Amino acid sequence: MSHHIVEFQDVHFHYPDGTAALNGLSLRITHGESVGIVGANGSGKSTLLMHTNGFLLPQSGSITIGDQKLDKKTRQEVRKKVGLIFQNPDDQLFMPTVFDDVAFGPLNLGLSPDRVRECVHEALETVGCLGLSEKPPHHLSGGQKSAVAIASVIAMQPDILVMDEPASHLDPKSRRALINLLMHFHHTKIIASHDLDLILDVCKRCVIIKEGRVIADGPSEEMLSNRRLLEENNLELPLSLQKRDFSPGGDMDEITKLHHLLGHWAEHNSEHAKTYRDWAKKAESLGRKDLAELLLRIAEETVAMDRLFQDAMGLCR
Numbered sequence: 001m002s003h004h005i006v007e008f009q010d011v012h013f014h015y016p017d018g019t020a021a022l023n024g025l026s027l028r029i030t031h032g033e034s035v036g037i038v039g040a041n042g043s044g045k046s047t048l049l050m051h052t053n054g055f056l057l058p059q060s061g062s063i064t065i066g067d068q069k070l071d072k073k074t075r076q077e078v079r080k081k082v083g084l085i086f087q088n089p090d091d092q093l094f095m096p097t098v099f100d101d102v103a104f105g106p107l108n109l110g111l112s113p114d115r116v117r118e119c120v121h122e123a124l125e126t127v128g129c130l131g132l133s134e135k136p137p138h139h140l141s142g143g144q145k146s147a148v149a150i151a152s153v154i155a156m157q158p159d160i161l162v163m164d165e166p167a168s169h170l171d172p173k174s175r176r177a178l179i180n181l182l183m184h185f186h187h188t189k190i191i192a193s194h195d196l197d198l199i200l201d202v203c204k205r206c207v208i209i210k211e212g213r214v215i216a217d218g219p220s221e222e223m224l225s226n227r228r229l230l231e232e233n234n235l236e237l238p239l240s241l242q243k244r245d246f247s248p249g250g251d252m253d254e255i256t257k258l259h260h261l262l263g264h265w266a267e268h269n270s271e272h273a274k275t276y277r278d279w280a281k282k283a284e285s286l287g288r289k290d291l292a293e294l295l296l297r298i299a300e301e302t303v304a305m306d307r308l309f310q311d312a313m314g315l316c317r
């Protein structure tokens with residue numbers, strides 16, 4: 001698994017008309033994190049996301065993806081790792097047919113025609129649009145365009161998936177399918193959305209931005225249950241938390257909060273256990289049986305601990 005860290009350091013960007021959209025934005029996202037970007041209209045979310053693959057480049061400050069500093073020279077390379085889905089699917093789809101649009105990325109990666117066909121088939125199937133492959137994208141409905149734009153990016157199997165308002169045109173069933181898809185995408189995800197329920201479901205971490213700067217950053221359960229913080233940023237509690245908000249004037253009840261926190265704390269347990277086992281094998285092959293045995297024990301304890309977390313989450317229901 002690759003280890004692509006996304007790091008923004010004091011990034012400034014203003015549009016040609018002088019609008020300052022990013023004003024010293026700093027953010028570090030490590031491999032495998034799922035990060036929601038939220039904020040009022042015009043706070044800079046789309047501008048921020050368009051910087052992740054070099055579609056826009058900072059006027060000052062720096063952006064690093066993995067070990068590459070993002071600039072004019074490296075952005076082609078960076079785009080192989082970072083799949084960006086634009087807020088408006090019309091900005092993403094420009095080929096004569098849906099098939100061509102989804103095939104565009106894999107072809108550019110230099111895959112064989114057979115492999116390209118497989119990738120396109122798989123990606124369109126994942127978003128439920130296999131039947132649309134011969135249609136011109138401009139004849140699709142808004143939701144279908146969004147789904148195809150998502151397919152065009154996942155067909156490239158990016159290490160870092162960046163989505164700008166991915167669910168805004170989707171019907172409830174397609175939105176749920178998208179949430180499932182995102183939950184099963186285990187690499188880095190960065191998602192900007194006003195759909196705070198989607199962020200709560202999919203993203204463990206949430207970053208609030210305002211006037212092109214990060215103003216709060218932490219576990220989604222904490223950020224998105226903080227009514228005051230949300231209101232200060234033209235946002236409101238996710239619907240799922242509004243329903244659970246039983247106490248008059250209070251935020252999410254403590255046990256619900258604990259349930260979310262336990263999920264957050266336990267998120268990487270099974271992944272870590274697997275890593276310890278992999279390293280145990282390596283240590284064994286290097287003749288370090290003592291270390292290998294200890295690592296295997298750590299893996300077992302981690303699995304046992306994960307079961308305790310699941311039990312605790314069960315008790316919170």
Ligand SMILES: Nc1ncnc2c1ncn2[C@@H]1O[C@H](COP(=O)(O)OP(=O)(O)OP(=O)(O)O)[C@@H](O)[C@H]1O
Pocket residue numbers: 015016017019020021039040041042043044045046047048087
């Ligand atoms: N092409 C452009 N030219 C000039 N100003 C722009 C352009 N695109 C965006 N802006 C301005 O930059 C600021 C940030 O816009 P951006 O689209 O990043 O916000 P956003 O947080 O994505 O908003 P939304 O929630 O509405 O999608 C806004 O003030 C906006 O008016």
Ligand SMILES: [Mg+2]
Pocket residue numbers: 045046047087164
């Ligand atoms: Mg936007």
